[in-house]
Amino acid sequence: METVTTIAELRERLAPHRRAGRTIGFVPTMGYLHEGHLTLVGRARAENEVTVVSIFVNPLQFGANEDLAKYPRDLERDSALLEQSGVDLLFAPTVADMYPKPMETVVDVPKLGSELEGAARPGHFAGVATVVTKLFNIVQPDAAYFGEKDYQQVAIIRRMVEDLAQPVKIIPVPTVREKDGLACSSRNVYLSPEQRAAAVIVPKALDEAARLIRSGLKDVAAIEAQITRFIRTEPLAEPEVVALRHPETLAAIDTVSGPVLLLLFVRIGQTRLLDNRVIDIASENGMEAA
Ligand SMILES: Nc1ncnc2c1ncn2[C@@H]1O[C@H](COP(=O)(O)OP(=O)(O)OP(=O)(O)O)[C@@H](O)[C@H]1O
Ligand SMILES: CC(C)(CO)[C@@H](O)C(=O)[O-]
Ligand code: BAL
Structure with a gap:
């Protein structure tokens, strides 16, 4: 597995795979990996020739009083787990790599994004749709894997991909649970x-x-x-x-x-x-x- 941090490096590493016509599976995450993430990775690997995972704690999707600063992070442990899982490329950009300038452009799915979890977290789903669009533009995957635990997120991403004709297949994956039934998170x-x-x-x-x-x-x-x-x-x-x-x-x-x-x-x-x-x-x- 190779780890890259910049958009340019990732594009460079993916170019030969794309030229060879290999299928690319993509798993976007915020890191601090657990069995749920590794199940998405397993599906991506089984169904594609090249697997890319991103780890990026996206500031755009956190509200002012939320847990951006204390969100758990452990890149070393995550890299070891992804290496063992047979991932080809880990994309782990810094905030400055992803957003060298303050973002002017927003992707929003306002109706689906403003209710349920979106009502409790105003702006959250616009932050998710914007970063996922940017990640899709960077990786250009054939298929992207998302957990059904975040059901509303999957619905919003599906709608965004349909409305904007983004050329990627969205694959929802059932929720992975701890022994007592609590969803891994x-x-x-x-x-x-x-x-x-x-x-x-x-x-x-x-x-x-x-x-x-x-x-x-x-x-x-x-x-x-x-x-x-x-x-x-x-x-x-x-x-x-x-x-x-x-x-x-x-x-x-x-x-x-x-x-x-x-x-x-x-x-x-x-x-x-x-x-x-x-x-x-x-x-x-x-x-x-x-
Ligand atoms: N228990 C789970 N089973 C299957 N997929 C999951 C599970 N938990 C998270 N995922 C999926 O992994 C991807 C990355 O999610 P993320 O990194 O935010 O993890 P998370 O555990 O949901 O974190 P958080 O605690 O912040 O909600 C998302 O598509 C998410 O739906
Ligand atoms: C899809 C995602 C990686 C975008 O930051 C995030 O919302 C998540 O981890 O579910
Ligand atoms: N699991 C979705 C990402 C978030 O809560 O910000």
């Missing part, structure tokens, strides 16, 4: 042992919603209210977003009449945990019948 490291134990309420709330829907509850407001109460049974947990939505459009719905997305954004102390599940009772029943 770099920010889990912020949790004290007591908060880490409390965090299991998040995947449990996904199970509880599936149970309520399976039992025949269809009224979305009633299910959201019950899940909010369920999360609050854990005194350390404060639900910020509990939303049942259409799984493809993320549109609000009144009644469960097919597959639904439950999206959760839960604060434990200062740490916000994100999780979601698509609940599809018809297909569960179909599987039972098969």
